[in-house]
Amino acid sequence: MSTTSPVETTGAAGATYLDQRLGSNKFLARNLGKVFPDHWSFMLGEIALYSFIVVLLTGTYLTLFFKPSMVELVYDGSYVPLKGIQMSEAYSSTLDISFDVRGGLLIRQMHHWSALIFVASMTVHMFRVFFTGAFRKPRELNWILGVVLVTMGLGAGFTGYSLPDDLLSGTGLQIIRGIVQSIPVIGTWGAFLLFGGEFPGTDIISRLYPIHILLIPGLILALVTFHLLMVFTQKHTQFPGPGRTNDNVVGYPLLPVYIAKAGGFFFIVFGVIALIGGLVSINPIWIFGPYTPDQVSAGSQPDWYIGWLDGALRLMPNLESHIAGFTLSWNVLIPSVIIPGLLFTLLGAYPFIEQLVTGDKREHHLLDRPRNAPTRTALGVTAITFYLLLFIGGGNDIIAAAFNLSYNSIIWFLRISLLIIPPLMFVLTRRICLGLQRRDNAKLLHGYEAGRILRLPHGEFIEAHEPLSVKQLAVITSKNDIAPLPMPQKTDIDGVKNKRYQIENLRSKVSHFFYGENIPLPSAAEIAAGQAHVAHEAAIEAPLHAYEDADQIENFHGGVLHHPGMAPTNAAQQDER
């Protein structure tokens, strides 16, 4: 077709070479034109992936200089304020990376920023998947993988945060020691095994190091690969729109558009992280000083993703039980072990819970609009509210200082809020969703408000309604009406007792909780009639822009009023047009 360049000839030869050994052309034939749907929110997962790649690259560089050792030495680098101070080799080598390796600080800051962005984008990506129902069959397993990945991201972040052995990270480890020690029966031994004895010991940095640079990243890499393979095999979900069904994928082909966009986006994420890493300081460990277990700086704050756990620790009332000579520290156990454990378990189990109460075993590739799953959306908002309140709790000292408030009252406010605000948000969100559903139905039956005010011949003012566009129609009518599961019968027709009555009854009750309130879509006939009616009305009320002297018509805020030369009636005007 076109001329072939030498590069292409070589490329083709290379492809043939590989194909003869791997059969790779079959794969290419199938997939070079593979279609990926487009939506801004699909970028969130991409940001997570790309920032993870940046974390790996920068992290590898840092291992070339960092020494994971707690051997004490006297600092003799170029950061003057700490010259002659005793510190661990880990801290001193981190100072060297920051001050004596050219570009070292850039890479260190890029590593930290990309780690923060990695966890943040995973979290927001998870929200997107949750609120659009992208976790439904056949993607439940990928959801679980995602939850595991988020957990690992937190682990990777925390272990990395602890490595420089500065005053702030050491305080974080001290809190971890307290948490491990609170675990019943095995806690004390667990802490001793972890730290190689008492806190802080001399082992923890060199033990966290392989976990941080090998174990967790290796696992994340493996799981991310599976995560992506599943997306590839199952094909990406898509938002509803014209021509988009549960059986097709509408979007851009892998080659060239998707590769250009996704590949380009990698460089954008990478570039932005490099810019932030160069321009915005993060974790200035030289200010905190080396770690010692008897000092702490006021306003000690963990990285943002640990903030909610720290907040939970702060808000928990001081319960402790002493039973038969043993101590149970509920004040540590509940906020730092039980709550996160429960939260992540619920998160992982959610797709299955929802499947149980819908009884829906179909495959879903068309995404839900959050309003069309009011209970799910409300549950998500409730969880996020809970999370945010804990997060605010984690920064209560900062808030107290910034707004001159008493931290006691902030804590009491948050303790009470934790019980009141999440349920309130649940009710509110569900109401808003149902309200939006009603509005959608009104649009289907009566068109949308065009923002055009008309004066009828007899003087009445009305607002014109216009029929929906093909796109709006497709989006709104994508709604899936789900009927709650019926209440089970105690006995069947023959009077035989239903042994599963209790379970089915519960399931039906939860199902009613989820789907009892629903504003069903009007029937196709009703929609067609509604739209036809609106189209007819709209034509009659059509604006006057076609007139030659339209520019003389006074434009009002919100619409156009009649002008002197208009036809006497709308009908006459319609004929004219």
Next chain:
Amino acid sequence: MTDLTPHGNTPAKLGYSPVADVPHVLRVSDTDPAAAKRAERQIASMFLLSMFLVVVFIVAFCTIDKDTNVYIPVFGEVGFLTIVLGFTSGVSILLIGTGAIQWAKKLMPDVEVVQMRHEMTSPQDATAEAAANYERGKDESGFARYKIIRRTLIGAMALFPVPLIFLLRDLWSSPASGTLTPDEILSHTLWKKGERIVVDETYQPIRPEDLPIGGLVSAVPANLMEVQEVDGNLNARGKAAIILVRMEPQEIVAQQGDGWDYQGIVAYSKICTHVGCPIALYEHRTHHLLCPCHQSTFDLANAGAVIFGPAARNMPQLPIGVDSEGYLVAMDDFNQPIGPSFWERG
């Protein structure tokens, strides 16, 4: 149904959308060759600028001294080299991305195409074949028949990782003496009767008159320095750190033991009973001690009682007195383990 993929150059440039009857809006670069040419130039300049910035990066790396600081408003005093390296590498990488996306958006087809999905469930015959293969394997191996082989195999598989757990046992073993359990180690500190209380960092012994009313001193036992030297770690410091505060003797409402103060000077552990942060925020009018980590608040005038926050236990008090030379000393070790709770604590 057959898959629909874009074919050659026919639909792309004509504004045809195979998706539905939504009119496809042509871009300026589709209709105006001059605009297309302009886009081409823009994209190429981005890639060109990206290359140029790499050159700037190299020059900066080789010429800028790593210790040079510059003042930049908002950012403050910052390392010049880090900023220049970050800026040049960041923008050069960014430009590759913006160029590629600009290319995709302006010059590559913007027509959406359709592909059909296929149900994930395998076709019946494949499932049947898999089942048949499984049955054959089961028969040939005799997995179902040889009950005893099966059960012993499962047992062996369950047990073989167990040694791993044992291998982790020596992540910690009791030092020299070899008999102390973790809870015993946690229960004792360096403090003992007659041990001098010295100022942290300077190791100066303290006379009662050195400490004014309302004053606070972070202190450690005099023998800490040598112990720390011998142990090669900060463990002893992490347990023995105390704070000394002085108040009017009549202000003391309660203590953990009779006469554990010395003329209004009381000594409390510095390690929070919540999760172990060192505490040093003391308000001398109220005698409140506040933990900066989780805001547990203790009243040092009232036996170190918790008055707010997540800590469940009083701050342990150290009984103090003076020795023959008039220096402050401990009268005993703490009568309870300091720091966060643990299971065996009782």
